Amino acid sequence: MRTAILASGRGSNLQALIEAQRSAKLPIEIVAAGSDQFGAGALKRAKEAGIPTRVFHISDYPDRQAQEQDILIWMRENQVELLLLAGYMRVLGSQFMRQAWFPILNIHPSLLPAFPGLHAQRQALEYGVKISGCTVHFVDEGLDSGPIILQEAVPVLAEDTEEGLSQRILAVEHRLYTEAVRLVALGKVNRIGRRVQILQ
Template identity: 45%
Template sequence: MGTQLKIGVLVSGSGTNLQSIIDRCEDGSIPAAISCVISNNEQAFALERARSHGIPAICLRHTEFSGRAAYDAELVRVLQAHGVELVVLAGFMRIITPGFIEAFPNAIMNIHPALLPAFPGLHAQRQALDYGVKVTGCTVHFVDAGTDTGPIIMQATVPVEQEDTEETLSARIRMEEHRIFPEAIRLFAERRLKIEGRKVNRLL
């Protein structure tokens, strides 16, 4: 096996997607290793998940910086210091700046709980319920300067049940997130993703 891809994960909350990625790295199904986990929230359980697996867990509070650009510059510095080649946004509740994106061109992935381009931004599950769609899902995409507008890598569909609440729908979407996010990272690690315009093609 060649050199393992080094991943940096940014997360603000409990880190269930982080856990699915850790598990797949540890069982060898993703040829990658998580070099660091960074959160802007010192209470994030994701940091505890990282520590329990021996992964460097770092809290960078955005409130301690003069603005978004200064905060993102420090994020980039820490990620680069850990040799990170792919940045994974696993529930990171901040919009990242163009400077951050330029530091990791075509190497930042995000998961969104809707079938983009439908329902971008916050509360995607609530948006889907309010709109009355019959099918929603989740999307793994590369990050660009827009909000949830980058090239789509992978999607999974989830039917909307008549009795669904935001919580029940979110739970079923999350199960699909835990399946496709590690898969997208695996394809990246195996150098099997090629961006051509807005399309991400999978190489055999």
């Protein structure tokens, strides 16, 4: 599947996907990588891998809708069949979602529906949960609210800091996101409303 990735930060999940594609673990071709941040580390990683990149900084547009229309044009030009959000820190608008002709996946560092939005690991520590983890889900118009594809638990240790918990969850994210993308690309994910079935 021709795949685009949007990321806002350092791009460790993007890097994991690039490496999985290179090792033939993923039946996808990453054809483009974009960001809403000029200095995103994800762009540097993509360029080093020979992937074409684009920046869609909000200051270059009159409003968010214009920004998202440009992203859709970019995706149409690249004949994208799958969009992966990898630390993309903006919620895609309803008009974008209605026009998208491709599935959109996201990875989030909590066991959704617990702790959506920013600083999920901090939220988990402040709440005092004993188990956190990560979730790969389809993206809808809400905040981390789309149908869940895969989840994996990560225990919260008594000595955990936000940084320590984040790093342990991130290691699981890299593996779980790769597996979810593989299943989607192979047509092994069946979505019925909010229910997602993994086909054998």
